[in-house]
Amino acid sequence: MNIHTTETSNTRRSRLRIGVILIAVSLIALGHWWTPVAPAGLLGVHVLLRKLFLIPILLAAAWFNLRGALLAALAITLVFLSHVLLQWGGHTQENVNQIGEFVTIWSTAILAGWLVGKEKDALRRLSQTYEGALVALVMALDAREHDTQLHSLRVRGYAEHIATKMGISGNALIELSRGALLHDIGKIGVPDNILLKKGSLTSSERQIMQKHPEIGARLLRNVPHTDEAGIIVCAHHEKFDGTGYPKGIAGNDIPLGARIFAVADAFDALTSERPYQGAVTIADAVERLARDAGSHFDPEVIAVFVGVPAEDWSRIANSVGENDL
Numbered sequence: 001m002n003i004h005t006t007e008t009s010n011t012r013r014s015r016l017r018i019g020v021i022l023i024a025v026s027l028i029a030l031g032h033w034w035t036p037v038a039p040a041g042l043l044g045v046h047v048l049l050r051k052l053f054l055i056p057i058l059l060a061a062a063w064f065n066l067r068g069a070l071l072a073a074l075a076i077t078l079v080f081l082s083h084v085l086l087q088w089g090g091h092t093q094e095n096v097n098q099i100g101e102f103v104t105i106w107s108t109a110i111l112a113g114w115l116v117g118k119e120k121d122a123l124r125r126l127s128q129t130y131e132g133a134l135v136a137l138v139m140a141l142d143a144r145e146h147d148t149q150l151h152s153l154r155v156r157g158y159a160e161h162i163a164t165k166m167g168i169s170g171n172a173l174i175e176l177s178r179g180a181l182l183h184d185i186g187k188i189g190v191p192d193n194i195l196l197k198k199g200s201l202t203s204s205e206r207q208i209m210q211k212h213p214e215i216g217a218r219l220l221r222n223v224p225h226t227d228e229a230g231i232i233v234c235a236h237h238e239k240f241d242g243t244g245y246p247k248g249i250a251g252n253d254i255p256l257g258a259r260i261f262a263v264a265d266a267f268d269a270l271t272s273e274r275p276y277q278g279a280v281t282i283a284d285a286v287e288r289l290a291r292d293a294g295s296h297f298d299p300e301v302i303a304v305f306v307g308v309p310a311e312d313w314s315r316i317a318n319s320v321g322e323n324d325l
């Protein structure tokens with residue numbers, strides 16, 4: 001994933017959230033400040049408005065954990081304290097009430113911030129376990145077919161990089177990444193004598209082999225959060241001119257994730273050392289793939305792919321080995 005792009009969108013989102021919290025605090029403070037305390041009906045509104053200060057605290061806790069909740073509580077304390085000192089100095093009974101309000105504000109901030117932090121930690125661990133299980137499964141499958149366990153991980157890295165350059169981000173990028181990682185999971189259903197056969201396959205063997213995209217998609221129906229990934233898995237051997245399998249769909253009928261994947265997969269196949277073929281250089285691989293724009297590959301994907309500097313590919317290939325073994 002392009003780290004810079006992700007950081008930029010995260011920063012933008014954080015700024016937006018800080019803005020929402022500050023606007024909420026300001027609107028509540030102004031509403032509270034300007035609402036008179038008589039008659040009794042308006043006093044009720046005045047008191048109710050100060051209770052609303054809990055909303056920005058809860059938002060800050062949800063978005064920025066304990067630190068955010070405490071900073072929101074501090075901002076509210078400063079705003080509310082100036083109101084208390086300027087408008088309620090000497091009203092002992094009301095001041096006691098207001099001290100109670102401060103206690104509510106700070107205890108809510110501490111508890112909400114702490115609980116949200118714990119919840120997020122638990123979710124992060126769960127997500128890491130889920131991703132780790134998928135990676136372990138894929139590496140085991142890769143080890144069966146390839147000399148290295150890193151094929152699918154590298155393809156995932158390449159596909160993510162092309163996708164990011166094409167402006168894909170957020171959930172769409174996560175789904176594409178998962179589809180690229182799991183693309184050959186259906187080979188679990190292909191017998192060794194076909195999968196590992198050195199010579200060319202007979203037509204009946206080829207038919208069995210070519211079932212693996214659909215087997216993979218079927219397997220993924222039972223795995224949570226892989227709906228879109230399953231679509232990419234099913235289409236990962238389709239070709240842009242319609243000569244691929246299993247459906248023989250063409251052009252934009254092939255999901256974009258699968259069109260991006262096809263380039264990443266072929267690039268890895270060419271640049272990896274294999275028993276029957278030595279690795280070609282990155283420049284040669286890019287040139288060969290570019291020749292197949294419009295036949296095997298989507299020309300728009302190829303246009304982006306050829307513009308990626310060679311050092312990006314080397315960096316991704318090296319980082320896959322370091323991070324995942």
Ligand SMILES: [Fe+2]
Pocket residue numbers: 183184212236237
């Ligand atoms: Fe495949």
